[in-house]
Amino acid sequence: MKIGELSRATGTNIETIRYYERIGLLPAPDRTAANYRSYGDAHRSRLSFVRHSRELGFTIDEIRSLLDLSDDPARDCGEADRIATRHLEQVEEKIAQLTLLRDELTRIVGRCRGGVAADCRVIEALGDHRHCENAH
């Protein structure tokens, strides 16, 4: 499989595939006589793992650890679960943060009654956190 096929098979940008190779996330594949990268099924499923994990929000470093684990099938899976659990907690924290933000923005946006910038309550609220009702 050439890089363009792998790209289509996994929905990954070609430049991204080369980037993953450069940072050591994907192993360097064999090359054809013309120096083209030549991939097999193992590459494709590894890349799918990476892309799916990225879509779920894992960082490259977390994915590196997860790949190390799945490369060594006899190891205890506790670490995978710890990584996933910690990531879940971070997502929950981010949701909580954004929810506060949303509430504050809703209040701010709702205050505008039109008119000139000098009197705009939106601009006023942005300039002074004391108009806010919660922390952020």
Added chain:
Amino acid sequence: MKIGELSRATGTNIETIRYYERIGLLPAPDRTAANYRSYGDAHRSRLSFVRHSRELGFTIDEIRSLLDLSDDPARDCGEADRIATRHLEQVEEKIAQLTLLRDELTRIVGRCRGGVAADCRVIEALGDHRHCENAH
């Protein structure tokens, strides 16, 4: 006011203040004889506006537009409200996205029963989107 005081007064990293000046978000202040930056109240309130807007998630470019508006008090405030409304919509979209993610991660994390990596359902789920129940 020297840069350290401005930093303490607004809770902004010194390097960040210099960065904002470099990208033209804050005007270059006067200098003392020793070439130290010397700030006044106008700088402080402009920086507070910037920091508060950043805490609310606005991008630097959006803040640039908002500052342009508040520099010109006779202008209609419609643009400020459009910027804030659009930002609110983006925050809501992000929350919706993260909520899907959280649900999927909760399911994935809940599947682990311990054991070796070869049998781990977490690693299996990360490798194959077909185990997922929603899009992401």
Added chain:
DNA sequence: ATGCACCCTGTAGCAACTACAGGGTCAAGC
């Protein structure tokens, strides 16, 4: 032989900072 799709390397750009390195300034204390 010429067009086109595809591949290669290497470098630079994005957002919004943050972290030095390598220097200058200034007031206090001995």
Added chain:
DNA sequence: GCTTGACCCTGTAGTTGCTACAGGGTGCAT
């Protein structure tokens, strides 16, 4: 008068996870 320490300066490079070229080579069809 000399050192110590806190503060300030410029300029550059690093962070994360890509993405976008520039400038070239390869392979196949017309």
